[in-house]
Amino acid sequence: MSILTMATSKGGAGKTTLAQLIVGAVHNFGYTVGVIDTDENATLHSWLTDNNNMAIESKLITDETKIVAEAKKMDRKYDMVVVDTAGMRSQATIFAMGCADLVLIPVQMSKADVVEAVKTYKLVRSAGAMAEKIIPARVVFTDYTPKTNVGKQVRKKVAKHELPTMKTRLHHLVAYKEQSFSGKVANKGTAGAQAQLLVQEMCEQNFLPFMREQPELLVAV
Numbered sequence: 001m002s003i004l005t006m007a008t009s010k011g012g013a014g015k016t017t018l019a020q021l022i023v024g025a026v027h028n029f030g031y032t033v034g035v036i037d038t039d040e041n042a043t044l045h046s047w048l049t050d051n052n053n054m055a056i057e058s059k060l061i062t063d064e065t066k067i068v069a070e071a072k073k074m075d076r077k078y079d080m081v082v083v084d085t086a087g088m089r090s091q092a093t094i095f096a097m098g099c100a101d102l103v104l105i106p107v108q109m110s111k112a113d114v115v116e117a118v119k120t121y122k123l124v125r126s127a128g129a130m131a132e133k134i135i136p137a138r139v140v141f142t143d144y145t146p147k148t149n150v151g152k153q154v155r156k157k158v159a160k161h162e163l164p165t166m167k168t169r170l171h172h173l174v175a176y177k178e179q180s181f182s183g184k185v186a187n188k189g190t191a192g193a194q195a196q197l198l199v200q201e202m203c204e205q206n207f208l209p210f211m212r213e214q215p216e217l218l219v220a221v
Contacts, residue, residue: 001210003071003081005100009123010116011087014106014142016043017176019084021195022104024185026080027054029199031210034074036061038096039086050183064092068099079210089123097127102207103137104166107158109150114157121163136207140198141169143176168198 004022006015019035027033035058037045048058057074061067067083074081083100085093097103103124107113121137128135139158145151146169158165170176175191186192203211 001075001079002102002208003075003083003100004207005083005085005096005103006106007085007093007097007103007124008087008105008107008113008116008120009089009093010113013087013108013113013116014140014170015087016047016084017180018104018106018140018142018170019044019082020047020179020185021170021176021191022199023048023056023082024054024179024187025195025199026208026211027056028185028187029211031079032077034078034081035059036067036071036074036081036083036096038062038064038067038092039084041086044084047180047183053184062092064090064095067092067095071096071099080208089119094123094127094130097124097135098131100135102202103135105137105139105163106142107139107154108141108143109145109148109154111154111157114154114161117158117163118161121161137164139163139165141165143172144169145172166198166201168194168201170194170198 006019023033033056037060042060045058045060083096085096105117105120107117124135124137173191175186179186202208
């Protein structure tokens with residue numbers, strides 16, 4: 001019902017962390033999730049395979065010709081499908097964008113992240129033109145440090161390029177790093193609250209239509 005693709009042409013921007021948070025939060029709300037990892041490093045796929053806390057189907061697909069078919073197959077089977085991509089512009093990334101209902105573009109606090117976010121946003125628009133549909137894309141600020149000059153500068157540059165953004169920002173928190181080792185998604189404290197707020201914001205923008213049926217699951221945090 002909803003295919004979400006994590007994408008940016010810059011490595012290390014937080015795609016997999018973002019995917020982990022969304023997968024974990026939606027799963028904890030009681031919905032079904034399918035995951036496709038198109039990155040040869042298989043970071044998200046390995047994390048889910050080793051994670052005994054969530055029964056989530058995850059597939060590693062490095063053959064770009066199979067991405068769209070598998071995403072649509074999972075979309076018929078699960079409430080939400082999350083596709084994680086490699087930190088580069090590739091045919092696989094374009095296919096992952098083309099079948100998405102929403103593309104999330106993580107941006108950390110650097111000029112390079114903004115530059116690559118602009119390129120990625122343009123790539124989403126090109127993928128939409130090829131698929132003959134409008135593919136929404138949103139920037140998500142990751143590893144964010146509030147009330148800092150660098151944070152302000154990055155926000156200004158993103159706004160200058162007219163990139164649409166999510167209001168929820170993922171702060172620079174140890175909990176996000178720890179989940180990569182523990183196999184447990186952050187669901188408490190500030191990290192858990194931000195994950196839930198991000199899911200709630202996507203729901204309010206109608207990117208997760210399956211969650212409208214039970215809005216009481218969206219807790220206030």
